[in-house]
Amino acid sequence: MYTSSKKPQEGTFLWLLKIIAGLLIIIILGIHFYVNHLVAPGGLLSYSNVLAYYQNPIIPIMEIIFLIFVVTHALLGLRSIVLDLNPSQAVLRWINIGFVLIGAIAVIYGTWLVFFVVAKGSGA
Amino acid sequence: MNETHWRVTFEIFRQKTGQPCHFDEYVMDVDPDEYVLDVVERIWAYNDRSLTFRHACHHSTCGACGMRVNSVEKLSCITPIREVARNGGKVRVEPLRNFPVLSDLVVDMGAFYLRLDDAKFSQVASLKDACLPFERKQQVREDGSYERLVDCLECGMCISACPVALTTPEYLGPGVLAAAQHAFHQSRDTSLLDLVDDQDGVWRCHSAYECTAVCPSNVDPGWRIMDLRKNILRHQISKIFSRRGQSR
Ligand code: HEM
Ligand code: SF4
Ligand code: FES
Numbered sequence: 001m002y003t004s005s006k007k008p009q010e011g012t013f014l015w016l017l018k019i020i021a022g023l024l025i026i027i028i029l030g031i032h033f034y035v036n037h038l039v040a041p042g043g044l045l046s047y048s049n050v051l052a053y054y055q056n057p058i059i060p061i062m063e064i065i066f067l068i069f070v071v072t073h074a075l076l077g078l079r080s081i082v083l084d085l086n087p088s089q090a091v092l093r094w095i096n097i098g099f100v101l102i103g104a105i106a107v108i109y110g111t112w113l114v115f116f117v118v119a120k121g122s123g124a
Numbered sequence: 125m126n127e128t129h130w131r132v133t134f135e136i137f138r139q140k141t142g143q144p145c146h147f148d149e150y151v152m153d154v155d156p157d158e159y160v161l162d163v164v165e166r167i168w169a170y171n172d173r174s175l176t177f178r179h180a181c182h183h184s185t186c187g188a189c190g191m192r193v194n195s196v197e198k199l200s201c202i203t204p205i206r207e208v209a210r211n212g213g214k215v216r217v218e219p220l221r222n223f224p225v226l227s228d229l230v231v232d233m234g235a236f237y238l239r240l241d242d243a244k245f246s247q248v249a250s251l252k253d254a255c256l257p258f259e260r261k262q263q264v265r266e267d268g269s270y271e272r273l274v275d276c277l278e279c280g281m282c283i284s285a286c287p288v289a290l291t292t293p294e295y296l297g298p299g300v301l302a303a304a305q306h307a308f309h310q311s312r313d314t315s316l317l318d319l320v321d322d323q324d325g326v327w328r329c330h331s332a333y334e335c336t337a338v339c340p341s342n343v344d345p346g347w348r349i350m351d352l353r354k355n356i357l358r359h360q361i362s363k364i365f366s367r368r369g370q371s372r
Pocket of ligand 2: 187275276277278279280281282283298299302335338339340341342343344345
């Protein structure tokens with residue numbers, strides 16, 4: 001046996017998550033474009049249009065889900081690239097913590113922003 | 125100079141173990157329809173007997189003559205000068221990347237061959253299994269009585285072209301993963317899935333498909349790596365359900 005030491009830092013689960021997140025990005029991005037440009041009459045051209053658009057509860061939920069999957073996908077993708085730098089186990093542990101923190105902050109901030117826009121009301 | 129007589133400068137990578145590398149230039153009169161290996165041999169025969177390189181068959185069967193010609197992996201025995209140079213131009217010849225250089229154009233393929241053994245690489249397969257599963261099968265006999273050599277020549281060019289292999293010698297590499305996929309396709313031996321289910325196995329690949337682009341023998345290692353991922357996933361899901369079934 002030439003190759004021995006097993007390294008489990010990358011595997012089926014993370015890959016599947018990345019692929020599923022990528023697929024959901026395509027689907028949600030499609031819906032996002034369709035709704036923004038084709039369903040909203042004349043498109044969402046002004047700030048008050050956007051505020052009114054966010055009053056439909058499906059929209060903030062969809063945008064938050066979109067954010068979670070984009071962040072997950074992008075950070076998992078970046079992590080696979082970082083693995084090419086062959087970090088040691090100890091460094092990789094810190095990198096993992098860093099990615100989780102960045103992801104959590106991005107999702108929390110984005111979600112807060114969505115609620116902030118929703119709370120502004122219809123903008124009338 | 126005319127259509128059958130070109131003058132081409134060959135820049136050949138030179139390095140003897142432990143010494144710094146450099147390029148030697150040889151101005152050669154060639155027929156553009158000759159192959160790169162023919163000229164490398166002529167340089168060895170008439171210009172510099174200390175030049176080392178590998179070859180055997182001269183007809184794209186042994187896989188020994190893989191080199192980087194103008195930075196692209198080629199079987200030099202079937203690469204015509206016309207394809208890689210023009211009259212008065214230059215051809216740069218280097219050893220394969222991602223293998224230790226032993227001497228000039230000769231690299232150490234030992235680790236690659238040992239890993240092929242780990243991947244249960246089989247040199248022959250029944251006609252039904254010898255080619256890619258989505259290819260049109262020819263001359264297949266139901267009883268599997270006809271066999272042929274599998275496509276992979278063990279030339280190592282896929283490993284040389286792979287950008288991920290460049291980042292770590294630990295990566296099993298496209299040729300080895302392709303061999304494991306082929307062996308798994310033939311035997312359904314799940315220990316092969318365990319071998320490649322690793323950060324330095326199938327999960328390391330970034331789908332650059334450079335391996336598939338340079339493979340001289342239609343092995344399509346890129347496709348085979350993705351097929352292994354699918355089979356690992358399938359195997360893990362079926363393990364979950366069989367465990368459930370047993371515990372009931
Ligand atoms: C249209 C939506 C998208 C799809 C379908 C998609 C799909 C994929 C797929 C299939 C992979 C390869 C996974 C693998 O083989 O291991 C991947 C990797 C990656 N994706 Fe995406 N992606 C999308 C959007 C994005 C976005 C928006 C970003 C960044 C913000 C991103 C960043 C990355 C990165 C950094 C990688 C890793 C590349 C690598 O492993 O070499 N992707 N993506
Ligand atoms: S898969 Fe193709 S490029 Fe790789 S060793 Fe086999 S024949 Fe050569
Ligand atoms: S010399 Fe055998 S493949 Fe080129």
